[in-house]
Amino acid sequence: MEVKSIVPVIDMQHPGGLAEKIVKASEEWGCFRITNHGISLELLSEMKVVCRSLLDLPLKIKQGNASPYFQGLNIDDVSFPGVADDFFSQVNASTLQR
Numbered sequence: 188m189e190v191k192s193i194v195p196v197i198d199m200q201h202p203g204g205l206a207e208k209i210v211k212a213s214e215e216w217g218c219f220r221i222t223n224h225g226i227s228l229e230l231l232s233e234m235k236v237v238c239r240s241l242l243d244l245p246l247k248i249k250q251g252n253a254s255p256y257f258q259g260l261n262i263d264d265v266s267f268p269g270v271a272d273d274f275f276s277q278v279n280a281s282t283l284q285r
Contacts, residue, residue, distance in 0.1 A: 241280065
């Protein structure tokens, strides 16, 4: 089996075949890095801080939104009204985290 050493990079400035690239990276790696997405470094940095604060919540709070099959926080069907608010209420998320 060939061992790959670099996580796939998907450049948003070259959108040709974008969907196929994302599918391939997801199937082969389970992750990928997106470049030239236009999101400011400030916003990315703030997002990392907020994500860390959610992941650092006490285990008891996180278990209220957990599956026995994986560890993580999950928002199912986020496009439906009220679903995100229900999630944030479950984990007692602050205004910034929301």
